[in-house]
Amino acid sequence: MPEYFQYHKAEPKDVEYLLHLLHRVHTVDAKLKEEFEKHLLKLRIKKDQVLFNENEVCEYIYLIVKGALMGCTTHNKQKITTYISVENDFVSSISGLHGSGYSQEYVVAVEDTELLAVHNNELNRLFEYHFNLNYIFRVILEKYYRDAQQRAYIIRVGNAKERYLYFAKTNPGYLDRLPLNLVASLLNVKASTLLSIKKSFLGLADRHKELEEWGKKIEIHIHKNQSFRHKDIRLQSLAKEVGLSSHKLSIVLNSYFNNSFIDYINQYRINWIKERIRHPDIIQNFTLEALAYSAGFSSRSAFYNAFKKRVGMSPIEYSKNLNK
Template sequence: MDEFNIFKYWLTQVSFLTEKDCSLFEPFLKTKRLKTKDHFLSAGKVCQQIGFVNKGCFRTYYIADGKEINTHFTFENEFVTDYDSFLQSKPSRYFIQTLEDTEIVTFNLPALQDAYNQSQNWERFGRMIAEQSYKMTTQRVESFLFLDGEQRYLDLLKNQPHIFDRIPLYHIASYLGLERESLSRLRKKIAGK
């Protein structure tokens, strides 16, 4: 049960959930291992699960005019899901794909709702996930509204430098709304300062 222990440890350290809350939820957890380039979710399908990433990383993207546009990267100790699709049981517009071999602990909506009914702490936890999802979406939208490509790059470098160690540059360029060549020029320019 080692893979569950990572999740349980994170839950009790990062949130207000108790050992009792966790044991109530444990029967609903499943471990999933995915290989590099496997899809956790495909556009048009309903997102049935939330996954807690024990190991590995994911990218979330959509396709526009034949191009893959990255919108998010997910790493260890984060949740991978299309939260809107998950909550409303509606088809997703996104693909979620592994960029490395990954291990996740998953749970579904009925399990989460059951936990909400049994514990106020789980309700608070659900609210925390919703708030994080909202914050992340707002930050992403506002970065495109109020920052240019260079500012988005500098913001990513400052707040999430680990991304550059694990994500290929062409994926980062797409995420920043830049062409790969533009990102390379930008990196050289900033490195030269």
């Protein structure tokens, strides 16, 4: 049995906190606000404390202000996590909602948790006289059932990786915050499997971060030194300039920029040429071929082929379109 909890009358800031959440769904009138000011309670429970047990009537509906709760049930003497709720989630008995019957699940604190509570007797009375409260809770329940349906679907048909991605997407940050064994129980996968998947994705994130850092370093170097204008630039020479091995530079260009070395260099050359074509005084004094050679192209054909591949038209057509 859960220990006796000491409920306290909620402070004005607590009422405002609740009203702010409810206002997102529907306007709360002055009379309903007064009711919450009279009947809203506050409760703090410690990690691992049971909020209510199986086969008990849950007398309140709760709003989590800070912390996390998990709903659990037992089957063949095995604990099964049915949901995990955190800040701004409403929590009560699912099977015995609004005190209508005995709860088939128990709820326990995953962290030290701060709650706001309304007794079901008061809430049921408010439902009779305040349409807006009925509407608000209908929307809240609709969201809960949509989330529950999606969770049930992914657990039934998704593999372990898909379940991990689902939880990471719908609960950003919680994989680092919540105990791994609880998340594993919720997703119906082994904790060791979930840990392995998590490590693999962390490795991918670290790799992407490293690629991004090197990508920015390469771009800064090319912009500053205009390396693309060197006709004899090669993968090996650029790698040496930026302090990477040729193999690592090739990986950054292919994986981060999604380009081969020559296409990556040519895009800088073409952008440099396009910028100069836009200036009438430059294009009047220099031919397109002269600009191409100055940009680093070694031949007219290489310039025309690269320009058309990237821009979708020849340099002459591009120049004429600008003049129009």
